[in-house]
Amino acid sequence: MDGLSDLGGLSGLSGLGAALQGITPLLDWRELPLDLASLAALAAGIGWASGLRLYALVFALGALGRFGGVQLPGGLEVLSHPLVLGLSALMLVTEFFADKLPWLDSLWDALHTFIRIPAGAALAAAVMGDQGGAVQVAAALAGGTLAAGTHLAKAGARAAINTSPEPASNIGASLGEDALFLGGLWTLLHHPLCFLAGLAVFLLLALALIVMLWRFIRRLFRPRPAAA
Numbered sequence: 174m175d176g177l178s179d180l181g182g183l184s185g186l187s188g189l190g191a192a193l194q195g196i197t198p199l200l201d202w203r204e205l206p207l208d209l210a211s212l213a214a215l216a217a218g219i220g221w222a223s224g225l226r227l228y229a230l231v232f233a234l235g236a237l238g239r240f241g242g243v244q245l246p247g248g249l250e251v252l253s254h255p256l257v258l259g260l261s262a263l264m265l266v267t268e269f270f271a272d273k274l275p276w277l278d279s280l281w282d283a284l285h286t287f288i289r290i291p292a293g294a295a296l297a298a299a300v301m302g303d304q305g306g307a308v309q310v311a312a313a314l315a316g317g318t319l320a321a322g323t324h325l326a327k328a329g330a331r332a333a334i335n336t337s338p339e340p341a342s343n344i345g346a347s348l349g350e351d352a353l354f355l356g357g358l359w360t361l362l363h364h365p366l367c368f369l370a371g372l373a374v375f376l377l378l379a380l381a382l383i384v385m386l387w388r389f390i391r392r393l394f395r396p397r398p399a400a401a
Contacts, residue, residue, distance in 0.1 A: 202375040218361035220316030223293030224323025226354040228264040247302030281329035293320025326379035329386040
Protein backbone atom coordinates (compact mmCIF):
# COMPACT_ATOMS: atom_id res chain seq x y z
CA MET A 174 0.00 0.00 0.00
CA ASP A 175 2.83 2.37 0.86
CA GLY A 176 4.45 1.59 -2.47
CA LEU A 177 1.24 2.38 -4.30
CA SER A 178 0.91 5.64 -2.39
CA ASP A 179 4.47 6.57 -3.28
CA LEU A 180 3.81 5.75 -6.92
CA GLY A 181 0.62 7.84 -6.83
CA GLY A 182 2.49 10.76 -5.32
CA LEU A 183 5.25 10.51 -7.90
CA SER A 184 2.75 10.37 -10.74
CA GLY A 185 0.97 13.41 -9.31
CA LEU A 186 4.25 15.34 -9.13
CA SER A 187 5.10 14.25 -12.66
CA GLY A 188 1.73 15.48 -13.87
CA LEU A 189 2.24 18.82 -12.13
CA GLY A 190 5.71 19.14 -13.62
CA ALA A 191 4.37 18.37 -17.08
CA ALA A 192 1.65 21.00 -16.65
CA LEU A 193 4.20 23.62 -15.59
CA GLN A 194 6.41 22.73 -18.54
CA GLY A 195 3.41 23.24 -20.80
CA ILE A 196 2.72 26.67 -19.36
CA THR A 197 6.30 27.93 -19.18
CA PRO A 198 6.81 28.40 -22.96
CA LEU A 199 3.79 30.69 -23.04
CA LEU A 200 5.58 33.00 -20.61
CA ASP A 201 9.11 32.63 -21.95
CA TRP A 202 10.11 34.54 -25.05
CA ARG A 203 13.14 32.28 -25.45
CA GLU A 204 10.74 29.64 -26.77
CA LEU A 205 9.08 31.98 -29.25
CA PRO A 206 10.36 33.18 -32.62
CA LEU A 207 11.78 36.58 -31.79
CA ASP A 208 11.06 38.01 -35.20
CA LEU A 209 10.22 41.64 -35.71
CA ALA A 210 6.47 40.96 -35.81
CA SER A 211 6.51 39.23 -32.39
CA LEU A 212 8.53 42.05 -30.86
CA ALA A 213 6.25 44.65 -32.43
CA ALA A 214 3.19 42.99 -30.89
CA LEU A 215 4.87 42.98 -27.48
CA ALA A 216 5.92 46.63 -27.85
CA ALA A 217 2.37 47.62 -28.81
CA GLY A 218 0.95 45.82 -25.80
CA ILE A 219 3.45 47.43 -23.46
CA GLY A 220 2.63 50.88 -24.86
CA TRP A 221 -1.08 50.27 -24.30
CA ALA A 222 -0.61 48.94 -20.77
CA SER A 223 1.67 51.86 -19.84
CA GLY A 224 -1.18 54.29 -20.38
CA LEU A 225 -3.48 52.26 -18.14
CA ARG A 226 -1.44 50.73 -15.28
CA LEU A 227 2.22 51.65 -15.70
CA TYR A 228 3.52 50.51 -12.33
CA ALA A 229 1.61 47.23 -12.42
CA LEU A 230 3.10 46.57 -15.87
CA VAL A 231 6.67 47.27 -14.74
CA PHE A 232 6.24 45.08 -11.66
CA ALA A 233 4.60 42.22 -13.58
CA LEU A 234 7.31 42.11 -16.25
CA GLY A 235 10.07 42.44 -13.66
CA ALA A 236 8.58 39.67 -11.52
CA LEU A 237 8.33 37.38 -14.55
CA GLY A 238 11.97 38.04 -15.32
CA ARG A 239 13.24 37.56 -11.76
CA PHE A 240 10.97 34.89 -10.32
CA GLY A 241 9.31 33.29 -13.34
CA GLY A 242 12.41 32.35 -15.26
CA VAL A 243 11.36 34.49 -18.21
CA GLN A 244 14.07 35.89 -20.46
CA LEU A 245 12.83 39.41 -21.14
CA PRO A 246 13.73 40.62 -24.63
CA GLY A 247 15.87 43.62 -25.49
CA GLY A 248 16.51 46.08 -22.71
CA LEU A 249 13.59 44.96 -20.52
CA GLU A 250 15.88 42.88 -18.32
CA VAL A 251 16.51 45.95 -16.16
CA LEU A 252 12.92 45.64 -14.89
CA SER A 253 13.90 42.53 -12.92
CA HIS A 254 16.42 44.47 -10.81
CA PRO A 255 15.44 44.41 -7.10
CA LEU A 256 15.43 48.21 -6.90
CA VAL A 257 13.07 48.54 -9.86
CA LEU A 258 10.86 45.75 -8.49
CA GLY A 259 10.65 47.32 -5.04
CA LEU A 260 9.88 50.82 -6.29
CA SER A 261 7.30 49.61 -8.82
CA ALA A 262 5.60 47.51 -6.12
CA LEU A 263 5.37 50.56 -3.84
CA MET A 264 3.96 52.74 -6.61
CA LEU A 265 1.58 49.96 -7.67
CA VAL A 266 0.01 49.85 -4.20
CA THR A 267 -0.12 53.66 -4.03
CA GLU A 268 -1.81 53.91 -7.42
CA PHE A 269 -4.28 51.15 -6.57
CA PHE A 270 -5.75 53.20 -3.72
CA ALA A 271 -5.27 56.68 -5.23
CA ASP A 272 -7.13 55.59 -8.37
CA LYS A 273 -10.25 54.76 -6.36
CA LEU A 274 -10.68 58.08 -4.56
CA PRO A 275 -12.84 60.64 -6.41
CA TRP A 276 -10.94 63.67 -7.70
CA LEU A 277 -7.65 62.35 -6.33
CA ASP A 278 -7.68 59.93 -9.27
CA SER A 279 -8.01 62.83 -11.72
CA LEU A 280 -5.14 64.67 -10.02
CA TRP A 281 -3.10 61.47 -10.21
CA ASP A 282 -3.94 61.11 -13.90
CA ALA A 283 -3.00 64.73 -14.59
CA LEU A 284 0.40 64.30 -12.97
CA HIS A 285 0.99 61.03 -14.79
CA THR A 286 0.41 62.63 -18.17
CA PHE A 287 4.11 63.46 -17.93
CA ILE A 288 5.07 59.94 -16.78
CA ARG A 289 2.94 57.32 -18.53
CA ILE A 290 3.44 58.58 -22.08
CA PRO A 291 7.27 58.87 -22.04
CA ALA A 292 7.47 55.64 -20.04
CA GLY A 293 5.38 53.85 -22.67
CA ALA A 294 7.72 55.14 -25.36
CA ALA A 295 10.83 54.11 -23.41
CA LEU A 296 9.55 50.61 -22.61
CA ALA A 297 8.45 49.99 -26.20
CA ALA A 298 11.88 51.07 -27.41
CA ALA A 299 13.51 48.78 -24.83
CA VAL A 300 11.69 45.80 -26.37
CA MET A 301 13.67 46.51 -29.55
CA GLY A 302 16.96 46.87 -27.67
CA ASP A 303 18.62 44.22 -29.83
CA GLN A 304 17.41 45.79 -33.07
CA GLY A 305 18.70 48.81 -34.97
CA GLY A 306 18.33 52.41 -33.90
CA ALA A 307 15.66 53.16 -36.50
CA VAL A 308 13.50 50.29 -35.23
CA GLN A 309 13.87 51.50 -31.66
CA VAL A 310 12.81 55.03 -32.59
CA ALA A 311 9.79 53.68 -34.48
CA ALA A 312 8.85 51.51 -31.48
CA ALA A 313 9.19 54.51 -29.16
CA LEU A 314 6.89 56.61 -31.33
CA ALA A 315 4.30 53.83 -31.53
CA GLY A 316 4.53 52.99 -27.84
CA GLY A 317 4.24 56.63 -26.81
CA THR A 318 1.25 57.14 -29.10
CA LEU A 319 -0.56 54.08 -27.72
CA ALA A 320 0.21 55.12 -24.15
CA ALA A 321 -1.07 58.63 -24.87
CA GLY A 322 -4.31 57.40 -26.41
CA THR A 323 -5.01 54.98 -23.57
CA HIS A 324 -4.09 57.55 -20.92
CA LEU A 325 -6.25 60.31 -22.42
CA ALA A 326 -9.26 58.01 -22.76
CA LYS A 327 -8.83 56.78 -19.18
CA ALA A 328 -8.27 60.23 -17.69
CA GLY A 329 -11.13 61.79 -19.64
CA ALA A 330 -13.59 59.06 -18.70
CA ARG A 331 -12.65 59.27 -15.04
CA ALA A 332 -12.99 63.04 -15.02
CA ALA A 333 -16.49 62.69 -16.46
CA ILE A 334 -17.37 60.04 -13.87
CA ASN A 335 -16.18 62.34 -11.09
CA THR A 336 -19.05 64.71 -11.87
CA SER A 337 -21.29 62.12 -10.20
CA PRO A 338 -21.63 62.75 -6.45
CA GLU A 339 -21.62 59.09 -5.40
CA PRO A 340 -18.25 57.23 -5.18
CA ALA A 341 -19.49 53.79 -6.27
CA SER A 342 -19.19 54.52 -9.98
CA ASN A 343 -15.63 55.74 -9.52
CA ILE A 344 -14.58 52.63 -7.62
CA GLY A 345 -16.34 50.41 -10.15
CA ALA A 346 -14.57 52.13 -13.05
CA SER A 347 -11.20 51.71 -11.33
CA LEU A 348 -11.79 48.01 -10.66
CA GLY A 349 -12.87 47.63 -14.29
CA GLU A 350 -9.57 49.16 -15.39
CA ASP A 351 -7.70 46.74 -13.13
CA ALA A 352 -9.53 43.82 -14.73
CA LEU A 353 -8.93 45.22 -18.22
CA PHE A 354 -5.21 45.51 -17.54
CA LEU A 355 -4.90 41.99 -16.13
CA GLY A 356 -6.94 40.47 -18.94
CA GLY A 357 -5.04 42.43 -21.58
CA LEU A 358 -1.64 41.46 -20.20
CA TRP A 359 -2.62 37.78 -19.98
CA THR A 360 -3.91 37.84 -23.55
CA LEU A 361 -0.77 39.61 -24.77
CA LEU A 362 1.47 36.91 -23.27
CA HIS A 363 -0.65 33.91 -24.27
CA HIS A 364 -2.51 34.95 -27.44
CA PRO A 365 -0.78 37.98 -29.03
CA LEU A 366 -2.89 37.90 -32.21
CA CYS A 367 -6.11 38.01 -30.17
CA PHE A 368 -4.63 40.86 -28.18
CA LEU A 369 -3.87 42.85 -31.33
CA ALA A 370 -7.44 42.38 -32.53
CA GLY A 371 -8.76 43.55 -29.17
CA LEU A 372 -6.33 46.47 -29.19
CA ALA A 373 -7.71 47.65 -32.54
CA VAL A 374 -11.25 47.63 -31.12
CA PHE A 375 -10.08 49.39 -27.96
CA LEU A 376 -8.38 52.14 -29.95
CA LEU A 377 -11.52 52.79 -32.00
CA LEU A 378 -13.62 53.04 -28.84
CA ALA A 379 -10.99 55.23 -27.15
CA LEU A 380 -10.92 57.57 -30.14
CA ALA A 381 -14.71 57.86 -30.11
CA LEU A 382 -14.65 58.55 -26.37
CA ILE A 383 -11.99 61.24 -26.71
CA VAL A 384 -13.98 62.98 -29.46
CA MET A 385 -17.16 62.87 -27.36
CA LEU A 386 -15.36 64.28 -24.32
CA TRP A 387 -13.80 67.05 -26.40
CA ARG A 388 -17.17 68.07 -27.77
CA PHE A 389 -18.62 68.04 -24.24
CA ILE A 390 -15.81 70.29 -22.96
CA ARG A 391 -16.30 72.69 -25.87
CA ARG A 392 -20.03 72.98 -25.14
CA LEU A 393 -19.29 73.41 -21.44
CA PHE A 394 -17.00 76.39 -21.97
CA ARG A 395 -18.80 77.88 -24.96
CA PRO A 396 -19.87 81.47 -24.10
CA ARG A 397 -23.59 81.70 -23.68
CA PRO A 398 -25.46 84.33 -25.70
CA ALA A 399 -26.40 87.42 -23.74
CA ALA A 400 -30.03 87.65 -22.64
CA ALA A 401 -32.14 90.08 -24.68
